[in-house]
Amino acid sequence: MNQVPAGTPWSPTSWRQMTAAQQPVYDDPPALDQVVQKLTSLPPLVTSWEIDKLRLQLAEAAEGRAFLLQGGDCSESLDDCGTESIVRNLKVLMQMSLILAFSSMKRVIRVGRFAGQYAKPRSSDTETRDGVTLPVYRGDIVNRSGFNPTDRRADPELLLRGYERAALTLNFIRALCSGGFADLHHPENWELGIMSETQDSPQFQRYGEMVRRIGDSLRFMEAVQGLAISQLNSVDVFTSHEGLHLIYEQAQTRPVPRRTGYFNLSTHLPWIGERTRQLDGAHVEYFRGIKNPIGVKVGASMQGDELLRLMDVLHPDNEPGRLTLIHRFGADKIGAALPRLIEAVQRSGKTVLWCCDPMHGNTISTADGVKTRNYDTIVREITEAFAIHRGAGSILGGIHLELTGDNVTECVGGARGLTATDLGRAYKSVVDPRLNHEQAMEIAFLVADQLAAAQ
């Protein structure tokens, strides 16, 4: 195999010598170069000290002392970058993290799939409709989803639009998280307008009860101490996205004063997708050299020896918090696939953070060809993941979900028993189906119960 030999010099551009899967073809290279130069000169979106802070927290999660909650849209859309959608998605993450922290009494690390989740891997380079074949839609940072040659052309300007939207998103999230919005004394700030429609459901009643108890505990602590617990007025929210579009990632990859090495300053936690984790591929080459904590999606085809070789390249020094393995097998396959990977990691003597993505192995199509996921199957994969890790003496330290604060109908099942017929009502995703607010809360309670049981 054409694997990069250990000791080969790395640079932010060394990936260009390798085969890069899932990259768009641009028809105007000088225009692309101009955009890349511009992107390279624009300020970073995140800082190296935030990245280090996250890495240390992920190290705690790997040891079972914290828990990673990673979630958001499958793919962000440039047009949807607005107040409502940002606030809604942030509120769901806040509510879920409160549920998880309250039940597990562990720090919950909130990582959004946002501020850069714009590039999508696809199963084919082209799409054919009624005899017309066009390049496939690869996410809003590459081209547009409309089925015509203009929309499907890879447009370099979209890289700048994506960077700008990521900056706008992050700016708003930072402002919310450092102000009153994140104040634990006022969790009512996190309530969503759609509550009235769903507040009769058991999980919202349970949530309300939990919020009241947290309020009582805070007031008790403050009465005893005689002062306000002011640190709780702000919370950390980190960003993540699939580091798929290597030109975009490279443009934000920089040295930092008084530090050695390069950081990807477009996000805190980039991850390698299931379709681009080839040992001899450009993505692995790029990721091996950056200082960020990184994630790798691992699916059912991954073998133990392959994982060991991948860890040699991506996690050679066993640096705490460096590597998160996000497993996404599917409920029917996890029983066969996960134990051999746990065994391989244990054999390596290295520590990784194990995180369960119960979404991407469980995508199905309805009879009408609509992509969906069944809530019960998602629950089954999560429950099995906890049981398998527990049985193997390993720690499941995180969950990775595609969700939205919107009241969409994209996944079937859940307390409301959504069926295939409901999908037509509010299906908004142009890529993968997401959990809606209520389904996401149900999952949070399920995971919280698993964590509480493991205490």
Ligand code: PEP
């Ligand atoms: C995703 O997270 O949206 C995705 C495409 O996942 P995977 O690489 O696991 O298929």
Ligand code: CO
């Ligand atoms: Co997805």
